[in-house]
Amino acid sequence: MANRALIGREFPAVTATIDPESVKAFARALGETDPLYLDDAAAASGPFGAIVAPPTYPIAFMAQSMAGAASSFDELGLNFMTLVHGEQEFEYERPVKAGETLTLTARIHDVYEKEGRSGILDILVLETEASDQNGKRVFASRQTLVSRR
Amino acid sequence: MLQFDELKEGDALPVHQRGPITKAEIAEYSRASGDPNPMHVDEEFAKASGYPGVFAQGMLSMGYLGQYVTGLAGIGNVKLLQSRFAKITWPDELITCRAKVTGKRVAGGEKLVDLELTTESQTGEVKIVGKATVRAA
Numbered sequence: 001m002a003n004r005a006l007i008g009r010e011f012p013a014v015t016a017t018i019d020p021e022s023v024k025a026f027a028r029a030l031g032e033t034d035p036l037y038l039d040d041a042a043a044a045s046g047p048f049g050a051i052v053a054p055p056t057y058p059i060a061f062m063a064q065s066m067a068g069a070a071s072s073f074d075e076l077g078l079n080f081m082t083l084v085h086g087e088q089e090f091e092y093e094r095p096v097k098a099g100e101t102l103t104l105t106a107r108i109h110d111v112y113e114k115e116g117r118s119g120i121l122d123i124l125v126l127e128t129e130a131s132d133q134n135g136k137r138v139f140a141s142r143q144t145l146v147s148r149r
Numbered sequence: 150m151l152q153f154d155e156l157k158e159g160d161a162l163p164v165h166q167r168g169p170i171t172k173a174e175i176a177e178y179s180r181a182s183g184d185p186n187p188m189h190v191d192e193e194f195a196k197a198s199g200y201p202g203v204f205a206q207g208m209l210s211m212g213y214l215g216q217y218v219t220g221l222a223g224i225g226n227v228k229l230l231q232s233r234f235a236k237i238t239w240p241d242e243l244i245t246c247r248a249k250v251t252g253k254r255v256a257g258g259e260k261l262v263d264l265e266l267t268t269e270s271q272t273g274e275v276k277i278v279g280k281a282t283v284r285a286a
Binding site for chain 2: 022025026028029030031032034036047048052054055056059060061063084085086087088089090091092094095
């Protein structure tokens with residue numbers, strides 16, 4: 001049941017410290033070769049002063065900020081077993097840097113239902129804002145999750 | 150970096166190809182992205198759930214699109230990256246990433262290029278439809 005009363009619900013802010021080895025493992029998993037993603041020395045003397053993460057890396061640490069959303073999944077009656085990532089959008093001010101600590105605030109942007117080919121689909125749109133230790137925005141994420149009822 | 154003055158609406162940029170996608174690659178990506186979903190690594194689980202076998206997460210292909218767009222524009226010049234996950238990407242598929250210029254503009258003192266993105270398999274099945282906005286020179 002699409003519980004539209006949950007729209008606007010915010011989850012407690014969480015922090016994530018970006019681990020360099022985790023960034024490098026993610027870059028390697030994508031077959032990246034740029035030294036800014038992989039080489040400490042090259043990255044330190046590069047334009048960002050640190051290892052930076054490939055653009056989709058935030059997905060690897062955003063799960064923490066959405067842990068608070070898990071109870072909302074229950075309230076929304078979402079079928080966790082059939083939850084599918086429908087869409088993902090990132091807006092960036094700059095790349096995420098290894099070693100920095102980000103503050104992540106997630107909120108429910110939208111909840112609705114849609115008629116699908118094999119029944120009703122429940123749609124949940126989650127937005128996350130990430131800011132750095134100076135309070136400056138680093139990136140924003142909008143994630144659409146789809147659940148078959 | 151993309152050269153603002155050399156681009157016009159409708160231009161197709163050089164493509165980026167990945168694959169054949171392997172189960173090992175999908176598993177490595179699952180570990181690196183902290184994805185616990187067994188559909189991507191547990192063959193029996195995927196079959197019991199009605200699929201022919203394990204499959205790649207949409208985010209793996211979005212990672213390829215991120216790689217593609219960053220390769221075109223340069224690290225630090227991607228302002229927006231968006232993907233809609235239309236079809237599943239399977240092991241053994243070859244993935245071609247394509248970008249087409251949908252517009253260019255100057256905003257906030259920056260030269261920006263808007264791109265429409267797709268990933269498709271060797272049969273032409275479109276897996277992801279997306280867009281990006283990058284800073285150009």
